[in-house]
Amino acid sequence: MDASYTLISGPPPLADYLRLRRDSGLTPKNPEQGAGAIAGSWSACHVVDEHGTPVAMGRTIGDGGWYFHIADIATDPSHQRRGIGRRIVEWLVEDVRSRAPEGAYVTLVGDPPGQRLYRSLGFEDVAPSLGMARRT
Structure with missing residues (x-):
């Protein structure tokens, strides 16, 4: 990342959170979902460009102990x-x-576009486990 970008601890504003999800190809969320996601995060950061516009983000959900x-x-x-x-x-x-106790377990869902990046950062497939989901 070059010097024209600045990493900021904390989530981006809600409107930017929703825009970045949508524009990057993640499933769009409504404002109520986005506000809950931001509030329920263990930590978050975002990156702004030279104009102060948020251009990227990420967050961590966690129990504060091991997961x-x-x-x-x-x-x-x-x-x-x-x-x-x-x-x-x-x-x-x-x-x-x-900030977490030693031995923390960090997971993520590696969609195809990000898998090479995540592997290069030490993440490994958890096979034979299979990610599962349910919507309510």
Whole structure:
């Protein structure tokens, strides 16, 4: 990530959270869902460009003890391939490492576009486990 970008501890404003999810290809969420996600995060960070506009984000959900899940890694398409996503994941992992008890377990869902990045940062497939989901 070059010096024209600044990483900021904390989530982006709600409108930017929703925009970054949508524009980066993540499932769009409504304002109520976004507000709950931001409020329920264990930690978060975002990156702004030279104009102060949020261009990327990520957050961690966790119990504060041993289990943490990295979510919402999203970079505006016009700012991708510049090391911003890598810097966000590194920051989130370091935040868990520095504040959680030793032995914390950090997970994420590695969609195909991000799998190479996540593997390069030490994440491994959890096979034979299979991620599962249910919507209510």
